[in-house]
Amino acid sequence: MKFDKYSLKARIIPAFFSIIIPIMIFNNFYISEELYKFMDNVLFAKFVSNISMFLICLYYLSEAGRFISKNIFEKIYFKDEMYMPTTNYLLFQNTKYSSSFKKRIHNKVLSDFGIKLLSSKKEILDENEARRKIVETMALIRKKLRKNAFLVQHNIEYGAMRNTIGGSVLGALFSIFNIIFFKFYFESNLAVYISISTLIIYLLFIIFSKVIVNFYGNNYAKIIYREY
Numbered sequence: 001m002k003f004d005k006y007s008l009k010a011r012i013i014p015a016f017f018s019i020i021i022p023i024m025i026f027n028n029f030y031i032s033e034e035l036y037k038f039m040d041n042v043l044f045a046k047f048v049s050n051i052s053m054f055l056i057c058l059y060y061l062s063e064a065g066r067f068i069s070k071n072i073f074e075k076i077y078f079k080d081e082m083y084m085p086t087t088n089y090l091l092f093q094n095t096k097y098s099s100s101f102k103k104r105i106h107n108k109v110l111s112d113f114g115i116k117l118l119s120s121k122k123e124i125l126d127e128n129e130a131r132r133k134i135v136e137t138m139a140l141i142r143k144k145l146r147k148n149a150f151l152v153q154h155n156i157e158y159g160a161m162r163n164t165i166g167g168s169v170l171g172a173l174f175s176i177f178n179i180i181f182f183k184f185y186f187e188s189n190l191a192v193y194i195s196i197s198t199l200i201i202y203l204l205f206i207i208f209s210k211v212i213v214n215f216y217g218n219n220y221a222k223i224i225y226r227e228y
Contacts, residue, residue, distance in 0.1 A: 006152070010159030015062030018167030018205070022174035022198055023061075029182060029191040061170065062163070069166025073209055078217070081135045082128075085214070085221035090134050091127070092120035097225070105225065113140050141228055154223045158216040165209045168202035175199035 078084040089096045090105060099120070106117045115137055118130040145151045178195035182188045205212070 006156055006159065010156045011062040011066060011163055012058060014160050014164040014167050015058060015065050018164050018171040018202060019061040019065055019174065020058065022171055022178055022195065025191060025194055025198070026174070026178055026181070029188050030186050061167070065167030065170060066163050067166070068169050069162045072169075073165055073213065074162065077210055077213055081138070082131045084135075084138075085217045086138050086224060087131050087134045089221050089225065090117070091130060092123050093127075105228070108228070109137050109141075112144070113137065115140075138224075141224065145224065145227055148227050150223055151220075151227050154216075154220045158213075158220045161212050161216050165205050165212060168205040172199055172202040172206065175202060 074080075081087060088094050090102060092099060092102060109115050109117055115133065117133050117137065118126070123130040142151075175195045175198045179192055179199065182191035182195065
């Protein structure tokens with residue numbers, strides 16, 4: 001299984017942290033012990049069972065976390081990129097950058113892609129159209145800068161935190177399951193304590209999700225405009 005730099009750091013590692021750990025807790029405290037009853041004569045049985053579960057779950061759960069982060073959190077906070085920092089910063093009504101800087105960006109976009117972004121007057125009349133044009137333009141700018149090292153790094157950072165938040169939803173559910181299971185069905189105080197700890201961590205990521213995605217989204221927006 002081969003992963004590029006973005007997939008490894010922004011998808012696989014967040015999935016391991018937020019989803020795989022609760023599954024490994026369940027596997028370590030319950031499944032592995034049950035397997036030993038039937039496979040105690042097989043060398044490295046516990047090791048093989050752990051690795052097998054990890055490999056099977058890794059890719060699909062990373063995609064599940066990404067799906068939740070993009071289709072729930074990102075849609076709620078940014079409304080399909082319409083309100084992402086990269087979109088907001090280029091609106092004339094936004095005060096992050098000066099009007100002269102925005103006009104330079106407008107001129108460069110027109111020169112590079114043949115797209116004429118809305119003027120300040122037209123933006124007032126139809127803000128949604130202004131946002132749509134910026135979103136379309138940003139896709140082209142990202143493609144143009146796809147090999148830029150600074151942008152790639154910040155894209156990885158944003159993607160990693162966003163996907164960790166999405167994965168934390170699943171991680172929290174798995175942790176709750178572990179707490180109930182190891183409290184009432186297969187008693188293990190250590191497993192319960194560990195699962196409570198993971199649940200608290202995942203809930204913190206969910207509670208502060210807006211702050212996190214805004215922080216890393218703003219950093220990404222600053223870099224993409226600076227490098228462009």
